[in-house]
Amino acid sequence: MEDKILEMKSLIDEIEKHNYNYYTMDSPTISDAQYDALYDRLVMLEKEAGIVLPDSPTQRVGGIIVEKFEKHRHLSKLLSLDKCQSYEELRSWDARIRKLLDVYNSETGSGLEYPDYILEYKFDGLTINLTYEDGKLVQAATRGNGEVGEGILPQAKTIRNIPLSIPYRGKVEVQGEGLMPLSSFEEYNRTADEPLKNARNGVAGALRNLDPGVTSRRNLVAYFYNVNYIEGREFSSQLEMLDFLRENRLPVNDYTKSLSSVEDVIAEIEKVKSEMSSLDILTDGMVIKVDDVFTRNVLGFTNKFPRWAVAYKFEAEEYTTTLHSIDWNVGRSGKVTPTANLEPVDINGITVKRATLNNWDDIQRKRVKIGSRVWIRRSNDVIPEIMGAVDDGLEHPEIEKPTHCPAxxxxxVQDGVHIFCPNSLSCKPQLVSRLVHFASRDAMNIEGFSEKTAEQLFESLNLKEISQIYELEYDDLVKLERFGPKKAENLLKSIEKSKQVELAAFIYSLGIPNVGQKTARELATKFENLEGVMMATEEELVGIQDIGSIVAGSVMEFFHDETIHESIEKLLSEGISIVYSRPDSEESIFTGKTVVLTGTLETMGRSELKNIIEASSGKVSGSVSKKTDFVIVGESPGSKFEKARELGIRVIEEDELKEILKSSLGE
Ligand SMILES: NC(=O)c1ccc[n+]([C@@H]2O[C@H](COP(=O)([O-])OP(=O)(O)OC[C@H]3O[C@@H](n4cnc5c(N)ncnc54)[C@H](O)[C@@H]3O)[C@@H](O)[C@H]2O)c1
Ligand SMILES: [Zn+2]
Known part of the structure; x- marks a missing residue:
């Protein structure tokens, strides 16, 4: 008995910790199946011991409500659902209901019939409870702890299929589920700088985000399945309730099935199960509900679940396998990250041999060791993630934290939770992946520049700096292994072609940390020229829709670096010319004029200024003559400055230049 209570206490602590990670932080550290195993064990111990400790999570719904959101007390408690995982359990749930009804009938002398069941999808998203008053949407809330949820009205309003007003005038609360369609999820991850792990995290993180802009960009949908509270109206069945929702233009999923026995329910589940994977929304099972409301009232509730409904959960898409070893790899930014080598395991026809772990802290937190059995989750075709280790009671060797670069x-060096190789100048994987990134299709688009090519250039031609790509010569290339005259020529041609580049692609090619293609495009649209991006202030940066302080910090820090300025300058002097696609930025005071540059400018390189002037059809000339229209003067100018004064040519100093560029580029 003592032992049981001790185990219960430790399970309670552990489950509470996972509840917090899951419901409050939206970032579970173990799989649902693992969680369910802990939870089921606790339920079993409580049953065996006949004791339920006062703080047991089996007596409560949901998680902790965070202060940052306004609190909303639900007009009627939002419950969880009892679950079953096999048809056997489902049959006993049905038998229990029939027994309860038999007892009711014999005690009251009524002739209540065995119920019809309504089958619905079990949506795997985040519960939303909407409050309408006088036909107006006045609140939206998460489930929270069942009684009090977090007010997320501005976030919910971004979901396009949620009506802001409904015909029904009485006070009403409707319950449904917010979801991120898999198509939105894929679309989002295609361009996101920080991809989402899965659609469920996508929706929870979006609705519980203080910035509704974030919610809006995730393109969520919602489906409603319950009228939780209503004034001035009653329903006699689930089907009638769903009709009410539809009449009030609340989105109800097309799938609902009415069935008259548990065997019919099972047959139907078998049928839909096979079609589930083609849905655009995540479901993790089916919900079976008694249709008739009077019967529901007879059956009643436990403190956590209604007795008249149950969730049939599909087997989770989670697998276990053995971790053999860890590879540490160096990325473009020098970040050294772990990849696990696994005993191959088949997941829906795909053989999985490798999985990611985020960093060394993550390995510690998940208690993953060499030889551990680990849970992996397939997250929409990307390389699967290790969710945690199975506690097998065995001692396994620890995974050692690397102290030296594997390459x-x-x-x-450690920076926050990540470790980095500081040797950015000659660490091969860093250089190779920087070259590959620079040449990639969405960056400079140098066709035929593969990873293999980058390695060869690094090894055989000692190519260490990106600008050296533009100094490659036919004679160097042709003698490389796997290269012949044709291939050498083609590569040179595509290198030449890449010199005309759009601003967004050029920004992307620089490989600024946290700046993906999408952010690069936003920077290009906002600043319209490279100089603007390089000089951007924090204020200007965070003013851009998708840019927060982290990305802004990365951009500023990147351009703060003198060596970055030098390498950009080098690239431009190799003949890279940025195509400014905004047509009206071409008209400026330099249009059709001849300009001479002298001295050093603080804020931009010469080649860049030359590009800007040429983009507005101006000409840059090397010497001052009577034909010169402007002389732009920087720090320590040469004789050209004097000549300009002699000839009375208009001199533009740097401060004035900045003003001119700002106004001519439509700031
Ligand atoms: N991995 C972890 O660390 C961790 C931690 C806590 C919880 N969990 C997971 O969450 C589960 C428990 O969460 P829960 O209490 O939210 O229960 P649940 O998600 O299993 O089911 C209840 C919820 O289903 C939703 N639902 C979806 N479709 C519905 C429909 N058609 N009709 C009615 N309701 C519908 C409702 O919001 C309801 O509140 C656990 O079994 C576990 O899988 C995991
Ligand atoms: Zn290194």
């Missing part, structure tokens, strides 16, 4: 053996 160049430099001593590693």
């Amino acid at each position: 160049c053996h430099s001593e590693l």
Whole structure:
């Protein structure tokens, strides 16, 4: 008995910790199946011991409500659902209901019939409870702890199929589920700088985000399935309730099935199960509800679940396998990250041999060791993630934290939770992936520049700096292995072609940390020229829709670096010319004029200024003559400055230049 209570206490602590991670932080650290195993064990112990400790999670719904949201007390408690995972359990649930009704009938002398069941999808998203008053949407809330939820009205309003007003005038609360369609999820991840792990995290993170702009960009949908509270109206069945929802233009999923026995329910589940994977929304099972409301009232509730409904959960798409070893790899930014080598396991026809772990802290937190059995979750075709280790009671060797770079053996440095190889100048994987990124299709688009090519250039031609790509010569290339005259020529041609580049692609090619293609495009649209991006202030940056302080910080820090300025300058002097696609930015005071540059400008390189002037059809000339219209003067100018004064040519100093550029580029 003592032992049981001790185990219950430790399970309660552990489950509470997972509840917090799951419901409050939206970032579970173990799989649902693992969680359910802990939970079921606790339920079993409570049954065996006949004791329920006062703080047991089996007596409560949901998680902790965070302060940052306004609180909303639900007009009627939002419950969880009892669950079953096999048809056997489903049959006993049905038998229990029939027994309860038999007892009711014999005690009251009524002739209540065995119920019809309504089958619905079990949507796997985040519960939303909407409050309408006088036909107006006045609140939206999460389930929270069942009694009090978090007010997320501005966030919910971004969901396009939620009506802001309904015909029904009485006070009403309707319950449904917010979901991120898989198509939105894929679309989002295609361009996101920080991809979402799965659609469920996508919706929870979006609705519980203080910035409704974030919610809006995730393109969520919602489906409603319950009238939780209503004034001035009663329903006699679930079907009638669903009709009410539809009449009030609340989105109700097309799938609802009415069935008259548990065997019919099972047959129907078998049928829909096979079609589930083609749905655009996540479902993790089916919900079976007694249709008749009077019968529901007879059956009643436990403190956590209605007795008249149950969730049939599909087997989770989670698998276990053995972790053999960890590879540490160096990325473009020098970040050293772990990849696990696994005993191959088949997941829906795909053989999985490798999985990610985020960093060393993540390995510790998940208690993953060499030889552990680990849970992996397939997250929409990307390389699967390790969710945690199975506690098998065995001692396994720890995974060691690397101290030296696996590629160049430099001593590693820790920055926050990540470790980095500081040798950015000659650490091969860093350079190779930087070259590959630079040449990639969405960046400079140098056709035929593969990873293999980058490695060859690094190894055989000692190519260490990106600008050296533009100094490659036919004679160098042709003698490389796997290269012949044709291939050498083609590569040179595509290198030449890449010199005309759009601003967004050029920004992307620089590989600024946290700046993906999408952010690069936004920067290009906002600033319209490279100089603007390089000089951007924090205020200007965070003013852009999708840019927060982290990305803004990355951009500023990147351009703060003198060596970055030099390498950009080098690229431009190799003949890279940025195509400014905004047509009206071409008209400026330089249009049709001849300009001479002298001295050093603080804020931009010469080649860049030359590009800007040429983009507005101006000409840059090397010497001052009577034909010169302007002389732009920087720090320590040469004799051209004097000549300009002699000839009375208009001199533009840097401060004035900035003003001109700002106004001519339509700031
Ligand atoms: N991995 C973890 O750390 C962790 C932690 C806590 C919870 N969990 C997971 O969450 C589960 C428990 O969560 P829960 O209490 O939210 O229960 P649940 O998600 O299993 O089911 C109840 C909820 O289903 C929703 N639902 C979807 N479709 C519905 C429909 N058609 N009709 C009625 N309701 C519908 C409702 O919002 C309801 O509140 C656990 O079994 C576990 O899988 C995981
Ligand atoms: Zn290194």
